[in-house]
């Protein structure tokens with residue numbers, strides 16, 4: 001793949017639609033996949049509105065499409081920031097206060113023993129987000145929980161409604 005900067009935005013959208021461009025190629029060309037997806041009606045990730053469990057003017061929280069555990073969510077900013085190191089203090093406060101609340105809610109709704117938090121926005125482009133990963137009583141404690149194998153999210157409407165109700 002050539003550098004995507006040689007193409008117009010419309011051409012890139014078309015290539016994404018045809019599956020000719022990967023996420024990595026977007027980021028390597030300095031294009032944020034999250035913002036690109038939002039700007040072009042979900043061309044990259046499809047309609048993910050069913051997975052959003054909270055949003056306000058600054059942040060949004062959604063179930064991860066390829067989770068490492070049931071109840072694995074991401075807390076992200078609506079505005080683009082490349083990394084936690086770039087966010088302003090107000091955004092920082094909102095993200096982490098909300099994350100604390102979400103961790104408690106996830107633990108209760110999913111009956112997990114604990115919930116882990118990590119953020120790692122690396123590479124030439126990324127969209128700042130925090131990941132909240134439940135750790136269940138049948139799992140060992142420790143940092144291996146950050147790299148549990150991913151699987152495909154299984155829709156669970158009841159859990160989504162419960163999360164939405166409690167995170168309001």
Ligand SMILES: [Zn+2]
Pocket residue numbers: 032033034035036079080081126127128
């Ligand atoms: Zn972005």
